[in-house]
Amino acid sequence: MDLAIVGSGSGNSLLTPFWDGKQVAIAESGVFGGTCLNVGCIPTKMFVRPAQLARTWQEAEKLGIQLPPGRADFAAIRDRIFARIDPISAGGLDYRQQADNVRLLGRVQLLDEHTLLTEEGEKIHAEQIVLAAGSSPVLPDIEGIDLPGVHTSDTIMRIEQPRRLLVIGAGFIACEFASIFAGLGTEVTQLVRGDKLLKYLDEEICEAFNTQVDWDVKLHAEPRSIAAGPQGLSVRTEAGTFTADAVLVATGRRPNTEFTAPAGLDLHPDGRLQVDQFQRVMRSGEPVPGLYALGDISSEQQLKHAANHQARVVAHNLEHPGDLREVSEADIPAAVFTHPEIAHIGLTEAQARAEIGEHATAKTQKYADTAYGWAMEDEQGLFKVVADKRDGRILGAHVLGYEAANLIQPLVTAMNLGIDAHTLARGQYWIHPALMEVAENALLGLEVPESGRL
Ligand SMILES: Cc1cc2nc3c(=O)[nH]c(=O)nc-3n(C[C@H](O)[C@H](O)[C@H](O)COP(=O)(O)OP(=O)(O)OC[C@H]3O[C@@H](n4cnc5c(N)ncnc54)[C@H](O)[C@@H]3O)c2cc1C
Ligand SMILES: NC(=O)c1ccc[n+]([C@@H]2O[C@H](COP(=O)([O-])OP(=O)(O)OC[C@H]3O[C@@H](n4cnc5c(N)ncnc54)[C@H](O)[C@@H]3O)[C@@H](O)[C@H]2O)c1
Secondary structure, eight states: OOOOOSSGGGGGGOOOGGTTTTOOEESSSSTTHHHHHHHHHHHHHHHHHHHHTHHHHHHHHHOOOOOOOOOHHHHHHHHHHHHHHHHHHHHHHHHHHHOOEEEEEEEEEEEETTTEETSSSEEEEEEEEEOOOOEOOOOOBBBTTSSSSSOOOGGGGSSSOOOOEEEOSSSHHHHHHHHHHHHTTTTEEEEEEESSSSSTHHEEEEEEEHHHSSSSEEESSEEEEEEEEEEEEEEEEETTEEEESSEOOOOEEEEGGGGGGGGGGOTTSSSSOOOOOOEEEEETTEEEEEEEEOGGGTOOOOOOOHHHHHHHHHHHHHOOOOOOOOOOOOOEEEESSSSSOOOEEEHHHHHHHHHHHEEEEEEEGGGSHHHHHHHHOOOOEEEEEEEEETTOOOOEEEETTTHHHHHTTTHHHHHHHOHHHHHHSSSOOOOOTTTTTTHHHHHHTSOOOOSSOO
């Protein structure tokens, strides 16, 4: 083989026309297409949109429009989503099966940098290998975790709508599903081990999010056990026992590295593979030529746009071993598609103050204080920018509210392309009275040097 790829998620995008006519193997132990397509970003966001629509009657009422509260047909939504997604996965698999030069394998082990071992005991030799095997949910080791009705993100989207749902965890996945099911009419109780949801956020945004969510949250409620009874599934915690028809466990994801154990590769303390700036996998502190990794198996941020960028770098490096390209060191933005929505990039205000002390400046602009915010009668939205007073360098941006994931993008552009805060604010026209003016106003509120632009 010229190339073997483990994982058909982001790994599947590596097969550019360069590989036509060369011998390639793709190993996939699960559903073709990986997490994002089948059980991750795409189906979740296809549930987020109807959950948002089901909530619009509340905003409409504020503006003088009486709409009936949204009533979701969960089964129809679920079936529509998977009727669209499942054929894409099946089509992707079929396309690879039809290709003369591609061999499809099931679960494999990595024996060394050139050898995979299939479950049937066949050794596959490849000149170059890419490890793109992703990550899997981590489950707490408690009694009842394997009861029917206890789900992870891998299964929760295919169930019948529960009347009551318990969500365990306080991260991205737990919050997004709590928001989806609450929007679609399920009674959601989120059980949180610590004292807040999404604790890694900028403090001000975190506090606003925690006070604005429209489902029930129980803090200091680490699960001890789960039991099935006549009323449903009961989760016992130090804050009491909670009962529902289904339980979602969203307590983190672990990189899938077990299959690489025979090859003795270097791991970070959090379990992901160590890679160098060219995405080459490390062993005994040295990069292994021709062995690459990308995506959740080696990324600090388990995000699809990070995996996609790394896949472009790896695709180049596989094709040009004598002209390796480095992965970008730019800050990676992220969004949490909850109600309210959140987006962020770079340093929080507290992190900036810890790094540069009094040189840090921050400005939070409320959506409510812009013209479009008046039109929306918005009471929730916040747009925060963190910068360095000395040169106006933008260090971070944190947005909470309507369309946060879209509204943050100019700040991502500025940070990635090195545009300072005043130049970003005054170096362009901002359409009036679009909601995007909230970013302009936040930028103009920072204590930063003027760029000379008016
Ligand atoms: C519920 C959920 C929502 C998400 N939402 C977002 C979002 O909105 N935005 C965002 O940016 N990110 C989101 N993510 C994260 C995103 O899905 C992942 O970062 C991304 O899909 C990782 O891609 P990957 O190519 O590394 O791995 P995957 O797409 O997981 O591909 C790895 C594949 O390798 C296979 N595999 C594993 N071991 C072996 C083996 N030994 N042999 C053969 N095959 C093997 C697996 O079956 C899997 O199909 C979400 C994740 C989840 C779970
Ligand atoms: N919109 C997005 O971009 C998006 C959406 C979903 C997932 N993701 C990616 O997937 C990754 C994994 O998401 P996640 O939410 O599973 O992980 P996470 O690490 O963000 O959150 C895990 C949560 O589980 C809690 N927890 C851990 N062990 C526990 C235990 N024993 N009992 C109770 N609580 C426990 C933690 O305190 C934390 O709140 C994210 O880091 C993110 O990169 C991204």
